[in-house]
Every structure is written in structure tokens, then in C-alpha cells.
Amino acid sequence: MQLACTECKERTYTTRKNKKNDPNRIELNKHCPRCRRHTLHREAK
Structure with missing residues (x-):
């Protein structure tokens, strides 16, 4: 599963x-090296 930045859409984290414990998509605040700041990262398909 990959996490994509919500601002630049870059997938920097795996x-x-x-799936039984977390059936919905994960959302985490992570550092995006492209945006150079902490942004919300969502689970990408």
C-alpha cells in the first residue's frame, strides 16, 4: 500500500x-520531500 501526498500527489511512502482492523483508507500527516513540509498523506489505490 502506498501513501500519496494530497497536495502534490507524489507517492513517497509505502x-x-x-484490512480487518482498518477497512477505510488511512490518512497520516507525513513529511513530503517534494513540498518540503508536513502534509496529509492518504492511502492510494
Whole structure:
């Protein structure tokens, strides 16, 4: 599963999740190297 920045759409993080515990898309605040600041990252398809 990849996490994409909501502002520039770049996919910079990969992670795993348990689909039974987290059926919805994950949203985390992470540092985006392209935007050079912390932004909201959402689970990408």
C-alpha cells in the first residue's frame, strides 16, 4: 500500500495495514520531500 501526498500527489511512502482492523483508507500527516513540509498523506489505490 502506498501513501500519496494530497497536495502534490507524489507517492513517497509505502506501508502495510490489516484490512480487518482498518477497512477505510488511512490518512497520516507525513513529511513530503517534494513540498518540503508536513502534509496529509492518504492511502492510494
